Amino acid sequence: MESTGEGRSETAVATEILEFLRGYAGQRLDSRRMDERRSLPPSLVSDFAAAGLFGLQVPAQYQGLELPHRETLRVVTQLGAIDANLMVLAGVHNTLGTPPVTHFAPERVKKEVLPEVAQGRRLITSAISEPGMGSHVNAITAHAAKRPDGSYVLNGDKQWISLGADAGYVNVFARLHDERGKPIGITGFLVDTATPGFDRGPEVLTLGLKAVPQNRLTFNDLHVAADSLLGAEGEGLAAAKAAFMLGRVTLAAGGLGAMMRATELAHRFARRREVATGLLAENGRIQQILADSAAATQAVETLVQHIGTGLDEDGAVADELLFTAKILGCELMWQVVDSCVQLMGARGYVDTNVVGQFFRDYRLFRIFEGSTEAVTVYLGTTILNKPGKFTALLDELAEPGVRELGAEVVELATATATTNDQQRHVLANAVGNMACWTVLAAVTAAAADGGQMRAYSAAWCERQLRERLRDARSGVAVDLPTSDFLAEHIAGYGASIGDVEQRTLGEQNGMDQLLLRG
Template identity: 65%
Template sequence: MEPTDQCATTPTTVSHLLDFLRRYARERIDSRRMDERRAFPVSFIPDLAAEGLFGLQIPTSHSGLGLSHTDALRVMTQLGAIDANLLILTAVHNTLGVPPIEGFAQPAVRDAVLPEVARGRRLVTSAISEPGMGSHVRAISTRAVKQADGSYLVNGGKQWISLGADAAYVNVFARLVDEHGQDAGITGFMVDTTTPGFLGGPEVLTLGLKVVPQNSLTFEDLRVPAESLLGEEGQGLVAAKTAFTKGRVTLAAGALGAMMRSLELALRFTQRREVATGNLAENGRIHQLLADSVAATQAVEALVRHIAARLDSGEEVAEPLFFVAKILGCELAFDVVDRCVQLLGARGYVDTNVVAQHFRDYRLFRIFEGSTEAITVYLGTTLLSAPGRFTALMDQFDAATQVHDLADRVGKLATVAPTSAQQQHVLANVVGELACWSVLAALTSEAAGRSTVHPHTAAWCERQLRERLRSAEDGVPFVDLPTVDEVADHITGYQELIGDIDQRRPGEQNEMDALLRC
């Protein structure tokens, strides 16, 4: 694998940050203890803030570090290798919270808020997801009603908001109703969380990522001043998309760190472990698993670097590339982590051995910023509706002829005629997934001569594309299924076998007694 410590535009700043994070990880971080306590140490945020980690790409004129995309994503990879909670804390603030303010807040608001969040004195996040919708932003039901004095009255609720109850500012996206009662579109507001009517809900007890709170939020006649608008009325989707887009490649960059760390630990174990066949690392099957995991890791690294380099050069990055980063970056990361759990044997199932916690923490990445299934279907649907987009995307790469030939075959799947809405979804998923693998195969093909490992990575990606394409062309994904009702009836019938086992034992009382409240 080629060196991963090469820094783009600010080597001194980034080298300092990486050195700090590695030293801090060794001397100050106890991931196991944080996980058990569901909390960061008291000194954690001030320590990170002192190094500028809450203002990675905020301009120096607003007290940030002003890092390039390449450098910022390199930092995210380092954070991901250390602890997923550390990664998500900084990623949510820097990529979901800051960009809507930096790009869409009014100048006076931006100038006042950015220095505060860059120094880590205030945390910021975005609130998009709701109980009735996840990544389907257009289904937002939270309402903002414009008042005669130009302010807005917000009512509704959000769910699964990282840092939602701890942030000083939350970018809230709501459906605006104008003074005439007409729907004026999704609109964004930067909300000060001390405003009356902003209610932080309880923390969700998640399987992993236990340290970063995921809260529900409620807005009860929350009055927001006109100067808190993010962009124009009805243009909130633009600001929301900015946050989502940046978040997707950031997740891939952080997941890349987990892949590298997990493989590092798996290699140590297999090289030191003797089994019946001899040294475990020399076992042919184990060697194959490690080599293929390295290929997956190098492919994700190539994709993250490609996107970062294009952003830094000022080139437009095609939207599908961000979806590819989210889909395959997070899926392959979990595959590699899961494989490393297996390679470590019983030790992989021991929580104190790092990889097990990676397994719990990084599982959520397949859901964050839109679940894999949802956004793969969305990506495939957009490509099916405009096949030329896929052709234009692949034309950007100087890949081997056979890779472009495979991509041409992917494009021909758009001619398949689904027989039902369900089959349309299946086709969109197939095309979306194949588009992702086409991009990885093309990228790694371009780099096949860069090191002794790169040819294997290129061949591995091409093989993944070829095998999935062959399956799709053979019609395997389009087999006849039982109807939706038949599946539901069958599952409902399980109750006859396992009975009613909903647990109803009273839990802990966490609220103040009603007779003692104000």
């Protein structure tokens, strides 16, 4: 697919991609086979490349489609409705992979690399997480040393890297030291995976998302050219944050597709399933479940659209909006998928009925780009430290009614006393969660006049916020047992269940020792 310079609107280009994906799903795709084989079909990458799916936002001058965020998120939602593996494949490449190069690489590197990745000739990803840390970027231990000629040498390990073994380029973030060993700070490097010293580790055998590899990567004295920096020395956090934050709304957009597809299937089942009282769809409790699912889906859709529009118009949106997309976008997605599995009964638990595989595949979204708990506590902590910043956001974002509820969140947060670190973490989690619901209530309230479902969704979000405020008024402090007590208690489980470690020989993944080179 060519760039948008042929007179077609950006919306028309995105719509063409949606039509391609729908046709591909119906005629070429076999999600079950991908899941069983733990791999993508050999032709899929080239097919997606021909459709433009690897250069969604790459500038046209580098052979990309240069789509705006709102249209890109439409494509991500469509991918999410079809198969989580496809959504993650395109999402990682377009969100974690290309933006650091587009926005932070030198022009010579852009001209060389971006056409390759935009046309799908090589895949690209980012390597941030490590065996001892996840999304806590400041805990990075991989290190780089600057050489007298201006080049760099990388050493260290990365873990849980999507597309890690299949990518042609990896954006690596490491701690940099100058020629005298003086620390400079976290720095981003664009690494060609064909470089000596780049070692692909084993694929992690995940619960779901089996067709997109998650790998360990190791760098052994890997040499990187001087012009392969992503931004200035010591300023790699800017590139890493840009990738992470865009990744969070991308997860919400992909999860939105899963919410729509799962609810569609559950509703289809309910309208055809006869029970003792008649059609399942006419059961009041089932109607309530479907209504809640539709309200949650509408809320996430409204938030994703709001963020996409904000990114296109202003170039940035408040971090609180992106955190809300990650936290509630993924949590509500999981609730909807889980509810649909339950509503469909035995058919929901059958892996070939779509929602069963969704249940496994999309579970990771609550962990990707920072687990819900970690991100919520972080958000809550920032609000506790700087409540005025959140208040200013609500003044800009919220209708008067929601603004008052948000003010109560801040008041409860600042008035609640804590006596230890554990209670502060519990308080921060409660504050972060209420802040997300305040943001979601504000965004949906602003769009409530867009139709009956938008109005219902806005009322539903406000009700969720009020329920959490009511619970918080009764107190968020928890008298937790000590970590030593918990450790001793849980260690005692062994007396009840015994030693059940499985020590039999499992599947052989490596070459026989007799066949290895001496």
